Amino acid sequence: MTARDEARLRDLLHDSVSDVEPRSGLEEIRTRTRGRDGRRPWVLGAGAAALATAATVTAIALTADGPGLPARSPGVAAGSAVPSPAPAYAAESLAVYYVGQTGQGPRLYRELHAAVASGDATTPQDVVSQALAEAVAGSPQDPDYRTPWPVGTQARATLSGSGAGAQLDVDLTSPVGTSLRERPAGMSSELAAIAVQQLAYTAQSKALGGVPVSLRLDGAESDTVLGSSVSRPLGRASREDVLGLVQIATPTQGESVASGFTVRGVGAFFEANVVWELRQGSEVVRSGFTTAATCCRLAPYSFEVTAPPGDYTLVVRDEDASGGAGPPPFLDTKDVTVER
Amino acid sequence: MSNDQQVPATRGGVEVGELPTHAQTLPWDADSAVEQLFASHYRPLVRLAVLLVRDQGTAEEVVADSFVALHGRWRRLREPDKALAYLRQSVVNRARSALRHRAVVSRHPPEPPPDRAGADEDAVAAERRTQVLDALRRLPDRQREVLALRYYLDLSEAQIAETLGISRGSVKTHASRGAAALRPLLAPIQEDPT
Numbered sequence: 001m002t003a004r005d006e007a008r009l010r011d012l013l014h015d016s017v018s019d020v021e022p023r024s025g026l027e028e029i030r031t032r033t034r035g036r037d038g039r040r041p042w043v044l045g046a047g048a049a050a051l052a053t054a055a056t057v058t059a060i061a062l063t064a065d066g067p068g069l070p071a072r073s074p075g076v077a078a079g080s081a082v083p084s085p086a087p088a089y090a091a092e093s094l095a096v097y098y099v100g101q102t103g104q105g106p107r108l109y110r111e112l113h114a115a116v117a118s119g120d121a122t123t124p125q126d127v128v129s130q131a132l133a134e135a136v137a138g139s140p141q142d143p144d145y146r147t148p149w150p151v152g153t154q155a156r157a158t159l160s161g162s163g164a165g166a167q168l169d170v171d172l173t174s175p176v177g178t179s180l181r182e183r184p185a186g187m188s189s190e191l192a193a194i195a196v197q198q199l200a201y202t203a204q205s206k207a208l209g210g211v212p213v214s215l216r217l218d219g220a221e222s223d224t225v226l227g228s229s230v231s232r233p234l235g236r237a238s239r240e241d242v243l244g245l246v247q248i249a250t251p252t253q254g255e256s257v258a259s260g261f262t263v264r265g266v267g268a269f270f271e272a273n274v275v276w277e278l279r280q281g282s283e284v285v286r287s288g289f290t291t292a293a294t295c296c297r298l299a300p301y302s303f304e305v306t307a308p309p310g311d312y313t314l315v316v317r318d319e320d321a322s323g324g325a326g327p328p329p330f331l332d333t334k335d336v337t338v339e340r
Numbered sequence: 341m342s343n344d345q346q347v348p349a350t351r352g353g354v355e356v357g358e359l360p361t362h363a364q365t366l367p368w369d370a371d372s373a374v375e376q377l378f379a380s381h382y383r384p385l386v387r388l389a390v391l392l393v394r395d396q397g398t399a400e401e402v403v404a405d406s407f408v409a410l411h412g413r414w415r416r417l418r419e420p421d422k423a424l425a426y427l428r429q430s431v432v433n434r435a436r437s438a439l440r441h442r443a444v445v446s447r448h449p450p451e452p453p454p455d456r457a458g459a460d461e462d463a464v465a466a467e468r469r470t471q472v473l474d475a476l477r478r479l480p481d482r483q484r485e486v487l488a489l490r491y492y493l494d495l496s497e498a499q500i501a502e503t504l505g506i507s508r509g510s511v512k513t514h515a516s517r518g519a520a521a522l523r524p525l526l527a528p529i530q531e532d533p534t
Contacts, residue, residue, distance in 0.1 A: 009519060010491040015465075016472035017387035017492070020396060025404040026378050032404075033374065033411040260412055271482075272505050275437070284441050289433035291505030306412050 094131040096138065097201045098145035099194055100244050103328030106194045107244040108201055109145050112252070113138070125159040128203055132157055132170060135202045141253040144333060148195040150175050150184060157203060159211070166211045170203050170234070172225065174218055181217060183227030192226035197242045200234045239298050240268060246330040248316050256337045263314065264302040265332065267292060270321040274301045277315045285312065309340040370414035374407055377423060382407075384493075385431050391488040392435035394473055402438055406430035428493070429503045436481050475522055483518030486511055 094115050097108040113134050115127055132155040136147055152175025161167050174180040183192050196215070203213045212233035217225055224230060236242075246267040251257050267274060272295035278286040290303040305314070317331030382403065389399030406427050410417070417423045476484050485504060489495045497515075501508045 005519070005523065006491070009487070009522065010494075012468075012472050013391060013488065013492045016469040016476075017390050019466075019469065020383075020387050020390050020399075022383060022386040022396070022400050022403075025382065025400055025407075026375065029374060029378065029404055029407045029411070030371075032408045033371065271510070275440075277437075287434075287437040287441060288430075289437060304409075304412065306409070 094127060094134060095202070096131050096134045096140075097198045098135070098140040098142075099148045099191070099198060100142075100145045100332075102244055102330055103326075104330070106148070106188075106191045107330075108194065108198055108242050109140075109142070109244045109247055109332065110201075110249075111141055111145070113141075123159075125157055128157040128159070128168065129155075131202050132199065135198055136172070142334065143253070148187070148191050148198065150178070150180070152176060152178075153180065155199065168203060168211050168213045170199060170213055170215050171219070172199070172215060172217050179218065180225055181222055181227075182224070187226065189227065192228040194242060195226055196228050196230060196234075197237055200236045201242070203234070204236060243298065244330060244332060245298065246316055246318055246332050248314065248332045248334050251314070251334055251336045253334050254337075255334070256339050259308065259338050260304060260306045261336070261338070262302055262304055263316065264300070265316060266298050266300050267316070267318065267330070268296055268298050269301075270319045270329075271295055272299070273319050274303065275317050275319055276303065276305070277317075278305060278307055279313045279315060280310065307338050309338050311335065311337050370411045373414055373423065374411045377410070377420075377427065378407060381424065381427065385427060388428075388488055388492055389431050389435050391473070391476060391492055392432065392484060393438050394477055398438050399435070402431055402434040405434055425499075425502065428489070428495075432485050432489070432503060436485070439481070479518055479521055482506070482510075482514045483521065486514040487518045487522070490515055 094113040096111050096113050098111060099106045100109045101107075113131070115130050136149040136153045136155045137151075138147065140146060154173040156171055158169045158171065159166065160169065172180060178184075183189065199215060200213065204211075214221075214232060215225060215230050215234045216222065221232075222230065246265070246269070248263060248265040250264045251261060263276065269292050272292040274290045274292050276288055276290070277284050286305060286307055288303065288305075290301060292301040293299040301316075312335070314334045314336055315331055316333075318329040320326070320329045385403045385406070386396070386399050389402045390396055393399050393402065409430055410423060410427055413426065414423075417426055476487070479487070482504070486500055489500045489503060490497075495503065497508050497511045500511045504511070506514075
């Protein structure tokens, strides 16, 4: 490309749009922005404002825990105008992993569930036990996710020792009359391996430091679970290999949000390009792009969406760099309600 | 009061990329800021969007959406530099999104612009414009975006990298590939004696 070529290209591009005279769109823009001055409405009151602040602060605490999804105040839906009365919840939230189907097979997605208080204090052991119980037998909030474990499976955790000698035993109990040692009919070996990783990620995602985890089946050591070999201690495979590579952390499934809301999550995006859409049925109401913190490996992203009141499905996805030739790109979806 | 402040002058319709920032201030409130930015940057941004999406109606929509989004973010931008960078990025992203959406909604190519044929000279110029836009349209998104930002907005490599969220190395690659792809396509036009 010579300087002369560049000059010609410049002239041609300028010339090619030189006859474009847009109709003035200022009135339309004024109409759409009327009454908004780039500020949050203050009608929420002091309590809600404090909540919003708390949500913001915790949401910034990325990457210390698990795959770097934002931590969130327990029992409180971030962005919700009315705090739910939550005396029944302990001051802990559970990071629970579930399985979602992707273009590259089953992958793990992280959800935050509220911990239920047991007695006066909730110990780390209680928290991990509850998270594991939710993982094998609980219900994911997002209908796109599921637990891979057969109905009747139970799991709990026992923390023993302290300091460098600390150890977490995960006890898995097979449904009555069966054994989880072998892979059940109808379950792929891929899903079986992901199921074991689901336990590894859920058991280690809480702030237990690097406490080693051992998996036991029906009260005894077992080389395999669901026909998948189990290492000792139980190791986590790399995040890029087992996690869904596009995850929406907030808003959560079914959450009610204000007309301007922030979407946060993590993902590994081609050229760090985060693609999003807000849909009503098959109609795309809003769409856009943003840039994740880094390209190609799991990194936080966030962007703002503004939409009129209504029910929507938020879709965040990776670009299909193959132009349709490869597997479908990773995506995550959440149903949200924009409140009046 | 915002009315006392200087509105940047429009210079030849290409000021988006080369705005003199030192002498410029913008008002505090989002409404006035959007109006001032609109006055000087609406037309060049629509033209940029036409280079990206071809269809003028879509281009206007993309730019209007970007101004509305800017309004919502004004509290966090405030500075003219940031506001313009945001507008540019928003237009590019929304243009790409519009193209993708259009590809999903219908596999048909967009409506060609209405015939501007009048006098022969006009027809030749119109034909040349159509060919350039067609040539751009056939490029991969990134190459088209890099060329439009480089040769229409005269952005630097660093600015393009920031706008597109890619490395400067990628900007170079896309620019040279895009230009190489355009060269043969544009050759007959370049040789046109007009």
